[in-house]
Amino acid sequence: MEHHQVVIYLAAMAAGSLLGGLAPGVGPALEYAINPVLGALLFVTFLQVPAAELVRSLRDGRFLAAALVVNFVVVPLVVAAMFVFLPADQAVRVGVLLVLLCPCVDYVIVFTGLAGGSGRRLLAATPLLLVAQMVLLPGFLYLFMGSDLADIVEIGPFVKAFAALIVVPLALAWALQAWAARRPAGHKAAAAATTTMVPLMAATLLAVVASQVPKLGGSLTDVAAVIPFYAAFLIAMAFAGTGVARLFRLDAPAGRAIVFTGATRNSLVVLPLALALPAGLEVAAVVVVTQTLVEVLGMVAYVRLVPRLVPARAPAAA
Numbered sequence: 001m002e003h004h005q006v007v008i009y010l011a012a013m014a015a016g017s018l019l020g021g022l023a024p025g026v027g028p029a030l031e032y033a034i035n036p037v038l039g040a041l042l043f044v045t046f047l048q049v050p051a052a053e054l055v056r057s058l059r060d061g062r063f064l065a066a067a068l069v070v071n072f073v074v075v076p077l078v079v080a081a082m083f084v085f086l087p088a089d090q091a092v093r094v095g096v097l098l099v100l101l102c103p104c105v106d107y108v109i110v111f112t113g114l115a116g117g118s119g120r121r122l123l124a125a126t127p128l129l130l131v132a133q134m135v136l137l138p139g140f141l142y143l144f145m146g147s148d149l150a151d152i153v154e155i156g157p158f159v160k161a162f163a164a165l166i167v168v169p170l171a172l173a174w175a176l177q178a179w180a181a182r183r184p185a186g187h188k189a190a191a192a193a194t195t196t197m198v199p200l201m202a203a204t205l206l207a208v209v210a211s212q213v214p215k216l217g218g219s220l221t222d223v224a225a226v227i228p229f230y231a232a233f234l235i236a237m238a239f240a241g242t243g244v245a246r247l248f249r250l251d252a253p254a255g256r257a258i259v260f261t262g263a264t265r266n267s268l269v270v271l272p273l274a275l276a277l278p279a280g281l282e283v284a285a286v287v288v289v290t291q292t293l294v295e296v297l298g299m300v301a302y303v304r305l306v307p308r309l310v311p312a313r314a315p316a317a318a
Contacts, residue, residue: 001198002110009296012202013289016209024214031211034204038272039165041200044193045106045268046173051127060121063258066248067125070262071103072136074240076143082229083144087222091277094145095287096226098274100233101140102133104264106197111264111299115306117256125261133266134166161276166269204268205289212286223286230294237263238302242309255310263302267292 001008020027079100086093105126113119176193179186241262245255267288274285 005198006296006300008198008202009205012205013209013293016206017213020210020213027211027214030207034207037204037207039169041204042165043169043173044197044200046170047176047190047193051174051177062248063121063254064125066244066250066258067261070241070244070258076140078236087225089222091281091283092222092287095274095284097141097144098270099265099267099288099291101137102266102270103129103261104266105130108260108264111303112257112260115256115303117260118253121254122257122261161272165272208289215282223290226287227294230291234263234298245310252310252312256306259306265291
């Protein structure tokens with residue numbers, strides 16, 4: 001399923017669009033299913049983020065510094081350059097900020113490996129990337145939205161969604177990791193849980209798209225308008241990530257991992273935060289999911305492009 005995950009995800013989103021368009025009455029029922037399915041998906045996602053590697057990852061200083069720079073310095077600068085050209089709709093802007101400012105911590109490792117990148121180094125860095133984005137995200141949102149942020153985001157539902165769908169799954173996942181390290185039964189349980197990643201993500205995408213499509217109304221044009229921005233982001237980060245890898249003089253596998261971590265975004269982890277936005281801002285969730293659609297297609301191109309941008313050996317001097 002991992003080898004065919006792109007096709008599976010696209011099929012799930014297409015099925016969700018058809019279901020939401022042809023049978024809008026199922027939207028409310030599917031909306032109730034989003035949080036349980038998403039919680040299970042995030043649990044499995046976090047299960048692949050090794051808590052035990054957090055201290056070890058701090059020893060790989062040059063790679064870790066490059067990952068932090070590309071995600072929390074370069075990416076915000078690229079987003080800032082794009083921000084003024086986004087549609088004026090506040091929900092669209094919040095959705096774009098939520099998804100583009102947070103680096104991916106799950107399937108980025110799979111695509112990195114397919115391109116000959118160092119998935120091991122990226123896997124070791126994911127705990128720190130996850131913690132850093134959750135700490136920095138409120139500050140980034142305030143920098144971009146300013147005082148408008150207080151009028152848009154109600155802190156209560158936001159905190160509740162963060163606790164229920166991020167903190168709890170993360171704690172359960174790391175508890176299972178601890179059990180797996182000590183007992184064969186725990187190891188089997190963890191291995192079985194990780195096999196559900198692709199079907200759970202497909203179910204989440206289907207439920208989210210089908211439940212949110214009926215709510216689009218007159219916002220379909222604004223949602224479609226962000227697709228070129230997501231595509232432009234992928235193009236910009238391919239070259240920006242390559243530049244960061246060269247700046248830190250990383251070898252080819254590490255450099256490719258830097259390009260991928262700078263380009264892939266954490267759409268499903270920030271989705272609970274988008275769904276917790278107050279009434280009238282439902283479009284933000286669709287904007288987040290739209291980024292997944294563009295990114296999954298972009299990763300197919302990245303697997304072929306990145307090895308050329310970061311070749312295994314530098315060309316011989318003339």
